Amino acid sequence: MTRLRLVVIVGTTGVGKSQLAVALAEKYNGEVINGDTLQIYDGLPIATNKLPIAERKSIPHHLLGCIRLEEETWAVGKYVRSATAVIEDVIARGKLPIVVGGTHYYTQSLLFEDSLIQNGPTEGLTAEAQEKRWPILGASPKEMLERLRLVDPEIAARWHPNDMRKIRHSLEVYFTSGKKPSDVYREQQRARSKYLPGHDIVSENTGRGIKDAGQSASPLRFNPLILWIHADLDKLSSRLDERVDQMVDAGLIDEVQSMFGHLQAQKRSGKSVDQSRGVWTAIGFKELLPYVSACAGAEITVRKLEESKKQAIELTKTSTRQYAKRQQRWIRGKLLRALQENDALENLMILDGTELSQRLQNVQEIAGDAVHAFLKGDPLPKSTLLPTLIKDILVPKAKGHIKARYCDMCKITMMTQQEWDAHLRSKKHRKASRIPVDWQALYPRADHEDNLPNHDDR
Known part of the structure; x- marks a missing residue:
């Protein structure tokens, strides 16, 4: 047909x-x-x-x-x-x-x-139903990633520790299919391979x-x-920055304040809102929320409010780019x-x-x-x-093998070999990896009184 x-x-x-x-x-x-x-x-x-x-x-x-x-x-x-x-x-x-x-x-x-x-995994189940059935789905990204490492270390190594959506989705696949997510994705790739024409x-x-x-x-x-x-x-970057400024002029901050009021009303009524899903993840809302929340506070100076607003707008521009x-x-x-x-x-x-x-x-x-x-x-x-x-x-650009690597010294996660190699060469890592010099041990200071000049002996 x-x-x-x-x-x-x-x-x-x-x-x-x-x-x-x-x-x-x-x-x-x-x-x-x-x-x-x-x-x-x-x-x-x-x-x-x-x-x-x-x-x-x-x-x-x-x-x-x-x-x-x-x-x-x-x-x-x-x-x-x-x-x-x-x-x-x-x-x-x-x-x-x-x-x-x-x-x-x-x-x-x-x-x-x-x-x-x-x-689709968990199709037809609400977020509350999913978390009631599999409590780990309501945990933090760190806890979910630890669980994923136990059931499928191969797929867990592909996700950034802060990528909650992918980590949770992989666990949903495991719970609903009973298979490792990495095996499921391989099955999909094999199914697609029959369509490869060598084009x-x-x-x-x-x-x-x-x-x-x-x-x-x-x-x-x-x-x-x-x-x-x-x-x-x-x-395109400069155009995107200009558009964020236009959004602010059009009432973006008032829009975020209105949504913040909705969140507060839900909280007062005892209802929780999952801000990791849906419209709550929109660029601009999460960046401006700290500023809007600060505006509702009683003890904050006008200067600090302006600084918070400026930082929030710049962060919105960065997130958009x-x-x-x-x-x-x-x-x-x-x-x-x-x-x-x-x-x-x-x-x-x-x-x-x-x-x-x-x-x-x-x-x-x-x-x-x-x-x-x-x-x-x-x-x-x-x-x-x-x-x-x-x-x-x-022509697809060469893409390194994806595997999460964590630098204990710099407290940062890299996802590819290229990123890891570049990080090892960076000034930040070289500075962090230097062995600290104990200057006091090298040049010990004598007791204060012993160092005073004896004018009577002159």
Whole structure:
């Protein structure tokens, strides 16, 4: 059966994905499906960068702000089922579904049938039910990691000690499947290997049309056109900093204060809120929370408040830049690899969104041409990036073997051999590893009185 067609827009934060989705939906009778894990929840519209209603131009947006704060957070499996149902409904009504969002783990799980462990771990159980059944899931990351080391030291060595989501997920896999997570992931890799076509990842994929869905058996759920708005991270950084300043001007701090008030109300009523999940993990909220909490305190000077505010805003900017790096790493290291393994790089169109203020209209025009060709089954237009840059993007960078290493002297964890080697050469480590000199032992001071000059003996 011919797979359903849809358009997927990916890229880092701040490159204009939402605006492009609306422009394409206007032109091609489309509807937008949210693919951002935080925008699913109600609350924090500024922090989560929900597109304002006025800018949606009456285009229907699905799975956006649909989960209330008091409701259970969604697992990725629930998102995939919900998004799939929406896509099928949009197509049944003769419209074009356009998936857009920055949570590429969700997007990739939606596109590929084997991205998730079947039925998902702990599917259908609330967080309270999970922790009641397996109390360790409510423990600290350190305690969970110690338990994971006992059941699967191989997978435990791959996770950073502070990466609570991955550590907990691995334990969920173990509890629900009865298998080591490392064995489960190997089974998934073996299942995917049957789709490997030996396709050259640097072939000239940017000028060819979408392969007919029936030509190969692949785990793709749909026949997608993937539009990647690529941006140079060094040039994007200043734009992201400016956007954080704009968010503050738009009322980000008031938004965080409102959510802080909700937390306080829940606490007074005896209800606990898991701030490690859902909208509470949004960049901007957790960074500004200490400042907002300090504002509620009685004993703090205006000067200290201003310093706290400045630090919180700078931390928000840093976290935003780091998030953009993680997003681009996911696209290059996981999404592109999955497309390669399924001989589906022809479904990818790369757009240059580095200078967004100058290229927004150009990006929308070229993306529109790509969608037009995609719907007609014609060859896609060529990418707006230079061929050499495309090759550099598509060729995965060498990645060292992932294994957590902890430096006792510096109290820091490294995840790859390259990071570990670089740390050993760093000034911080060399300074920490120096043997302290006991200057008092080398140059002992005599008793004070013995050192006084005897003027009578002169």
